[in-house]
Amino acid sequence: MNGVIGMANLILKTTLSPQQREYAQAIHHSGNMLLVVINDILDFSKIEAGKLNLESINFNLHEVLLETAGLYANRAEQQSLKYDCNIAPDVPEFVLGDPGRLRQILINLIDNALKFTATGAVSVTLQRDRDNPTQLQFSVQDTGIGFDAETQTRLFRSFSQADGSTTRNYGGTGLGLSICKQLVELMGGTIHTASQPGVGSRFWFNFPLSAAVTQDAAAPTVSSSLSHVPFRGQRVLVAEDNAVNQKVMQHLLSHLGLTVELAANGREAVNMAQHQAYALILMDCQMPEMDGFEATKMIRSEVNGSCPIIAMTANAMLGAREQCLAAGMNDYLSKPVQEADLSVMLGRWLDKTESTQISAPTEQPVDVEKLRQTCQDDTALFNELLEMYCSTSAPLLQQLALALAVHDVRGARPAHELKGASAYIAAADMQALSGQIEQAILNDDWARAQTVFEDMEAAFIRVQLFVGYQIASED
Numbered sequence: 001m002n003g004v005i006g007m008a009n010l011i012l013k014t015t016l017s018p019q020q021r022e023y024a025q026a027i028h029h030s031g032n033m034l035l036v037v038i039n040d041i042l043d044f045s046k047i048e049a050g051k052l053n054l055e056s057i058n059f060n061l062h063e064v065l066l067e068t069a070g071l072y073a074n075r076a077e078q079q080s081l082k083y084d085c086n087i088a089p090d091v092p093e094f095v096l097g098d099p100g101r102l103r104q105i106l107i108n109l110i111d112n113a114l115k116f117t118a119t120g121a122v123s124v125t126l127q128r129d130r131d132n133p134t135q136l137q138f139s140v141q142d143t144g145i146g147f148d149a150e151t152q153t154r155l156f157r158s159f160s161q162a163d164g165s166t167t168r169n170y171g172g173t174g175l176g177l178s179i180c181k182q183l184v185e186l187m188g189g190t191i192h193t194a195s196q197p198g199v200g201s202r203f204w205f206n207f208p209l210s211a212a213v214t215q216d217a218a219a220p221t222v223s224s225s226l227s228h229v230p231f232r233g234q235r236v237l238v239a240e241d242n243a244v245n246q247k248v249m250q251h252l253l254s255h256l257g258l259t260v261e262l263a264a265n266g267r268e269a270v271n272m273a274q275h276q277a278y279a280l281i282l283m284d285c286q287m288p289e290m291d292g293f294e295a296t297k298m299i300r301s302e303v304n305g306s307c308p309i310i311a312m313t314a315n316a317m318l319g320a321r322e323q324c325l326a327a328g329m330n331d332y333l334s335k336p337v338q339e340a341d342l343s344v345m346l347g348r349w350l351d352k353t354e355s356t357q358i359s360a361p362t363e364q365p366v367d368v369e370k371l372r373q374t375c376q377d378d379t380a381l382f383n384e385l386l387e388m389y390c391s392t393s394a395p396l397l398q399q400l401a402l403a404l405a406v407h408d409v410r411g412a413r414p415a416h417e418l419k420g421a422s423a424y425i426a427a428a429d430m431q432a433l434s435g436q437i438e439q440a441i442l443n444d445d446w447a448r449a450q451t452v453f454e455d456m457e458a459a460f461i462r463v464q465l466f467v468g469y470q471i472a473s474e475d
Helices: 002-012 020-050 061-070 073-078 099-115 148-156 164-170 176-186 244-257 266-275 290-302 318-326 339-352 367-372 377-404 414-426 426-443 446-474
Strands: 055-061 081-085 094-097 123-127 135-142 190-196 202-207 234-238 259-262 278-284 307-314 331-334
Touching: 002 020, 020 061, 020 446, 055 061, 061 081, 061 123, 061 426, 061 446, 073 081, 073 244, 081 244, 094 148, 099 123, 099 135, 099 176, 099 202, 099 278, 099 377, 135 244, 148 190, 176 190, 176 202, 202 307, 234 244, 244 259, 244 339, 259 266, 266 278, 266 290, 278 290, 290 307, 339 446, 367 377, 377 426, 414 426, 426 446
Parallel strands: 081 123, 234 259, 234 278, 278 307, 307 331
Antiparallel strands: 055 094, 123 135, 135 202, 190 202
């Protein structure tokens, strides 16, 4: 399936006629749907056979929820739905458990909520259980089609859906909620639902709180690996109307050492820029009251003509970049924004501001001399290889993260690809860590693979920062 989906994705990146594109998109969509079915059946089979074991590792709970909810922010925006994610202040940041399986439950519930909601809102909440504060409660609420009491009694059964038309209209195997129920119960918790036809539904699940002893005991985070970031402490403005996207961006930027302020629309962004100097502004293009293009023009003409403004857009169509540049923006990031891409963008532009002078990283993650020898001192090729490595490795890391989360041996092949690519550009840390993940998977030691992967994410960001500096210094 990885081959089918991967090749379909490559075809979609080529020049196609409208009919060819329609066919390729159908293959890609159908492949993804079939992959969901296969994974559901595999998980169900493991659970039924009693062979599905949960991990028990320290992880950042807030990060898992925000990143998972953030995956669906653009989809909610495309459906014109109000979408938010809220974490109660008394919920600990670091807990003990299985982040991969927790993410799987949340993805299923959020995906269902968006799938069955045409208008209104979807809300994701994490809080302590009011009746039992020693338990955490996750809730996903929507204003979708809902279902009656009779349907509710069989909704968590295997191969069950609301009715026969559900499969025809919305797809799926009828296994998703059954798997969620069994995963929650394996965690020592319970899952519940309440619904009213035509009004909406709420799904919530509780499980015992097992807080990590200290932050130091938790898996290393990106921020701890980036204490040397040269633009640490700089102030940036994020103009973004979607509440979930706001939280995700605030989380990513804070992990990269930046002080973050938020504006909910273009008018707010202009007003804030008038009263505060920012090292950089990240500007969503589509916002109410005043869009990012108009806000950028006003900031350029009335406030600050030199502050770097980076567009954030879900529009990948040809000409999107040109439209952003024409409005006065310096560069753009595609949504959903990835931390690796964001770090490169910061490295590229923050060193060009008067308030921030970036020096070369003291620890080079790439053996420059070795790579220059490979390139025969061809500077253009040197930079091209570095940029190509970053652009191709980011999606491989995403694929690997998903494979590790669901213990998919075949899906973990990106570890081998990353090892080879890292060796080619002389990125020794990335090469070594990729090899360690390969070995851990061969040993069926998924906990070890996950721990090494977190180190590799930090190592990759160091490469991204180095590349951003390298290219900016030659402009």
